[in-house]
Amino acid sequence: MTSDHIVKAFDDQLNRLEHTIAEMGGLAETQLADAIDALLKRDSEKAAQVAVADVRIDDMESEVDQLAVSLLALRQPMASDLRAIVCALKTSAIIERIGDYAKNVAKRTAALSEFPPVPPILPVARLGRLAQEMIKDVLDSYVSRDVEKAEMVRERDKEVDTLYTSIFRELLTYMMEDARNITSCTHLLFVAKNIERIGDHTTNIAENVHFLVEGRFPLDERQKDDGSSFTVVRPTPKGGNAVKGRPS
């Protein structure tokens, strides 16, 4: 085999690695969209399909791991190729986790379908769409090595955090209004939290894109916590609610 052939084989394998990552990410994005759709339509069958399809994402993570390890062992890459492989390893682990969160969203369809719908399901669906766009954009930035686009994804996570905190408050007031809302609002709260975590994970991918292109992680550590950990809501005798939240 000539040296040209070796270089070409290596490039092909690197491309396959990136292609698998992009495909995994696309699948995770679809999984989230399907999970939200199942939730809105109370479609337990669709929710079950999301859980089944998650296995494919897990398998793809193993494929990435194996390919990355064999590339490291056989090709002994340096500099930017080495960075590309390490980034692929880290990114596939993050996408696998995004898949898990989408699966968990879908799983709550059954419990939620046993109760009348509560209005906050609409902002929860909006939160899902925001996170979905972030997954799409961060993958685009990964494939096209676009640091600026990756940076915009990190910025947009603030929007997700703000909406999540407002959903948190809204759900608590619904619970206080009527005890029959408690179970469904609790499940919706976890759905919203899962989506908020997906937003955080897309920012981690964005940081990997930064590392991939610039050779270092972004200097400004984004604050990835939403403000809800500090939020306090109290029932009031007048039927309204006293809401108090300190941003983190």
Add this chain to the structure above:
Amino acid sequence: MTSDHIVKAFDDQLNRLEHTIAEMGGLAETQLADAIDALLKRDSEKAAQVAVADVRIDDMESEVDQLAVSLLALRQPMASDLRAIVCALKTSAIIERIGDYAKNVAKRTAALSEFPPVPPILPVARLGRLAQEMIKDVLDSYVSRDVEKAEMVRERDKEVDTLYTSIFRELLTYMMEDARNITSCTHLLFVAKNIERIGDHTTNIAENVHFLVEGRFPLDERQKDDGSSFTVVRPTPKGGNAVKGRPS
């Protein structure tokens, strides 16, 4: 430099990598213990210290990443050494996340301290101790390459899932009994969920230990979901609660 020297330098760096992982893990274990302690004692100062100390875990993850990448680039390791480096990369990312969960537990101390304590805080603290032991044992298994011990950690996660699901139900009934419990019980629910996720993450480290020693991941995919996603609790007019939960 003789070849013996090169080998020794490589071994030293590999040892440093493992030492950093073990230290990171020990820190995450302490963080979880301190977070639970702050919660029980309503000690906001201690909770704030947990949040500050988390930065150290994040820094250590970067150290592991840099050391791993330089080992890959300069030493071009093969076989079991390559596995050790890839495992270190994956394990440090998991420990970083365990640290985040501990920090999030601590952060809810302020909101929880504004309300009278609710009895389920005790099983939540027990859940925390279980997860803490799992972190300790899985790190021991990592350092000593003990697959059997790692396997036992994976087994023990069932205990965490079962206790978490029972806490989930208990908290929902407290919310239904008195609307003034809703905010504190919601925060406790997230605390419990964070700890349950820590349990899941220790099983991921256990799987890495399996890969490290045996060169492949365990064949039986452990079901990492708790049963709470399907759990339904309804308030009843008699003051009791109808609880229904289907295991996943």
